[in-house]
Amino acid sequence: MLRIRHEVNGGAEVLFAAEEADRPDAGAGELLIRTEAIGVTLPTVRKVREGSAPVSFGGEVAGTVVSTGAGVTGFAVGDRVTGLCFADAYAEYAVLNAAFASAVPDDATAVDAVALVRSGLVARGAYEAGHVRPGESVLVTAAASGVGTLALQLAKAAGAGRVVAAVGSADKAGFVRGLGADEVVLYEDADWGAPYDVILDGVGGELLGPAVRALAMGGRLVAFSSGGGTVEAYELLVRGASVIGFQMRAIAVGRPELYARWQRELWEQRAAGTLRTAVHEQIPLAEAARAHTVIEQRRNLGKVVLIP
Known part of the structure; x- marks a missing residue:
């Protein structure tokens, strides 16, 4: 082979x-x-x-x-x-x-599957970890990525009040708006259109600092990327904010019934047309x-x- x-x-x-x-x-x-x-x-x-x-x-x-x-x-x-x-x-x-x-499913291709399931599970898990309440504002970094594209759609479908896509270049704006983003910000922008109740961060590294500073009082940042990075405790303190680490393996191994349910629901949302890869x-x-x-x-x- x-x-x-x-x-x-x-x-x-x-x-x-x-x-x-x-x-x-x-x-x-x-x-x-x-x-x-x-x-x-x-x-x-x-x-x-x-x-x-x-x-x-x-x-x-x-x-x-x-x-x-x-x-x-x-x-x-x-x-x-x-x-x-x-x-x-x-x-x-x-x-x-x-x-x-x-x-x-019989009506899905292998390409559909690799674009939906793992990325969708991470997007769903990160969103759930943020404990987003209806009407709250959500910012998604790496919004044009495999996970980010699904996170935008899941946030809209779940009732987030304001869903904003953060991307690295302006030429991606039309693409992420087409997936449901209400607004688009660039990483280089001064304040990212802050504040946000929840930030789903798939980038990490040097973007963690601006992300934390964009949180509202009591805001939550869900870190699920492999990019590492450092968070200043003082920035969390003055906002009463928190950073939550999310790892998909913990769900797959520790809560297999939830893992299986999320998988089923991703395929159901795709079949209903409410989630596009x-x-x-x-x-x-x-x-x-x-x-x-x-x-x-x-x-x-x-x-x-x-x-x-």
């Missing part, structure tokens, strides 16, 4: 090597799928760019089950599934933990390096998907 391997040359140059590899086997509690679509995630792009040693590509995958490991229930050979693969996702066959897998580009698997470049340069409007 074809697999993409990551190499590091001299600690600076990132190389993507296509290679022929043996097809993996499904272990206990796992599914082996023939991949039809692979979603490129920002955490994987960051690990590849910032790491000093080779990393294994992770990402959302969708495809057809070709074998099941011991102890797997609820899935069978021939089922179409999607889920997050933590290693060797950039390949024609990939292994999924069955606990993190979700069935793909946005796919920036479908790129051949062998061109994975180009997919990473699109995200690194912040050019994507929605999900970037690799096609084996």
Whole structure:
């Protein structure tokens, strides 16, 4: 099978090597799928760019089950599934933990699945973590990303009073308005149109400071990105504000019934037409390096998907 391997040359140059590899086997509690679509995630792009040693590509995958490991229930050979693969996702066959897998409806494509499920779960989880009350204002950073596009729509559907998209360039304004944003602000703007009751932050890093300063009294910032960053305690103190860290794995492992319900509801919202996925580009698997470049340069409007 074809697999993409990551190499590091001299600690600076990132190389993507296509290679022929043996097809993996499904272990206990796992599914082996023939991949039809692979979603490129920002955490994987960051690990590849910032790491000093080779990393294994992770990402959302969708495809057809070709074998099941011991102890797997609820899935069978021939089922179409999607889920997050933590290693060797950039390949024609990939292994999924069955606990993190979700069935793909007959009327959905594999591309639909990788654009909806994992990103939608993160968007839903971050929104719930913010305890948004009806009528409150919500700012979404990285609003043109796979997660951000869904977070905007979920906030509107859930009754947020003012939903604002924060993006890196003005040419994305029309796109995020089309997904329901009432207003658009740029990261370079002075005050981001503050204040906000809730900020859903998918960027982190140097944007954490401006984000905290944009919070209203008693506001909540939900940090769910892999970008790190530092928050000044004084800025929280003077606003009576809080920062909440959200991690999807905690829900998947600790509250599997909630994880399953959110998955079902995402597909139901898609079927009802109240939630739309946005796919920036479908790129051949062998061109994975180009997919990473699109995200690194912040050019994507929605999900970037690799096609084996």
